[in-house]
Amino acid sequence: IVRNFSSSSAMQSAIKNVTVIGGGLMGSGIAQVSAQAGQNVTLVDVSNDALAKAKKSIGTNLSRVAKKMYKDNPQEGEKFVNDSLGRINTATDAAEASKSADLVVEAIVENIGVKHKLFKQLDGVAPSHTIFASNTSSLSINEIASVVKRKDKFGGLHFFNPVPVMRLLEVVKGSETSEATYKTMMEWGKSVGKTCITCKDTPGFVVNRLLVPYICEAIRLYERGDASARDIDIAMKLGAGYPMGPLELADYVGLDTNKFILDGWHKKFPDQQLFKPIPLLEKLVAEGKLGVKTGEGFYKYEKK
Numbered sequence: 304i305v306r307n308f309s310s311s312s313a314m315q316s317a318i319k320n321v322t323v324i325g326g327g328l329m330g331s332g333i334a335q336v337s338a339q340a341g342q343n344v345t346l347v348d349v350s351n352d353a354l355a356k357a358k359k360s361i362g363t364n365l366s367r368v369a370k371k372m373y374k375d376n377p378q379e380g381e382k383f384v385n386d387s388l389g390r391i392n393t394a395t396d397a398a399e400a401s402k403s404a405d406l407v408v409e410a411i412v413e414n415i416g417v418k419h420k421l422f423k424q425l426d427g428v429a430p431s432h433t434i435f436a437s438n439t440s441s442l443s444i445n446e447i448a449s450v451v452k453r454k455d456k457f458g459g460l461h462f463f464n465p466v467p468v469m470r471l472l473e474v475v476k477g478s479e480t481s482e483a484t485y486k487t488m489m490e491w492g493k494s495v496g497k498t499c500i501t502c503k504d505t506p507g508f509v510v511n512r513l514l515v516p517y518i519c520e521a522i523r524l525y526e527r528g529d530a531s532a533r534d535i536d537i538a539m540k541l542g543a544g545y546p547m548g549p550l551e552l553a554d555y556v557g558l559d560t561n562k563f564i565l566d567g568w569h570k571k572f573p574d575q576q577l578f579k580p581i582p583l584l585e586k587l588v589a590e591g592k593l594g595v596k597t598g599e600g601f602y603k604y605e606k607k
């Protein structure tokens with residue numbers, strides 16, 4: 304699972320200083336893999352509380368990685384954890400933090416207005432060579448990039464949850480992303496241990512365009528009462544070799560996230576049956592049953 308995390312791989316990348324905006328699950332993971340690869344990271348969030356929480360979870364996840372990488376040498380493992388953590392600074396001022404960045408990766412709330420405000424501000428202060436990227440999973444890269452002058456230096460870097468484990472990175476080319484920017488993003492992705500694929504700026508890119516309708520079909524199957532949640536999940540794990548069943552995965556990703564993506568697509572493509580709203584999903588989200596993070600979704604979980 305852990306690959307190419309040597310600091311020598313970071314040497315191949317033109318990116319030395321990465322600023323990650325958003326200290327949630329995805330932002331923390333992106334900060335972690337960058338720091339593991341030897342890059343200097345500034346993790347930005349609006350509150351110091353969120354940053355403290357993010358650093359704590361990064362520490363825990365780095366220890367999991369170290370346990371595997373340094374099975375026979377716990378001392379080296381400890382050094383790896385401390386060195387990686389030491390490369391992560393935290394900040395609450397995104398503009399200030401972007402002044403020294405070669406790459407800014409945004410992983411904040413999926414709201415076009417909020418993203419526009421952020422990038423407009425950063426565009427005015429970040430050095431001219433700085434590449435801007437969004438980890439959006441449901442919005443258009445071109446639309447997000449529309450407010451910046453450096454459209455040639457803007458692209459999508461879409462990671463998967465859990466970021467330290469999932470080996471894929473989707474590198475999304477906007478219609479004005481330059482070849483040089485694209486190449487740098489691909490090299491950077493490789494340097495943080497990911498296998499990169501290329502995709503146009505199309506809804507869901509590759510993975511979510513296939514995964515979200517699949518999850519939705521599983522919810523509909525369950526809603527119709529055709530099979531139990533457990534049996535649907537067992538079926539896809541044992542019958543199709545997936546590591547998680549679709550309903551488990553929906554709980555893991557967050558039912559609010561699933562709904563948000565589906566709603567966005569339904570608005571854009573109202574005739575597409577696969578994107579139609581799902582009453583059961585609506586109900587669970589309205590009840591605050593968002594999956595693992597709230598302690599209940601299709602299943603119940605112990606609250607962390």
Ligand code: 3HC
Binds near residue numbers: 367462463511546547
């Ligand atoms: N950080 C570091 N390591 C982690 C980790 C984390 N956050 N989470 C798990 N791991 C490691 C564990 O230490 C373990 O290592 P080991 O095998 O060497 O002991 C290994 O990963 C497996 O973890 P677990 O034993 O805890 O549990 P599983 O074997 O069930 O694996 C899983 C967990 C990796 C999450 C696996 O179930 C899986 O791959 N599930 C599918 C996830 C998926 O499809 N993600 C994509 C979601 S879509 C998305 O993100 C897009 C977005 O836009 C919505």
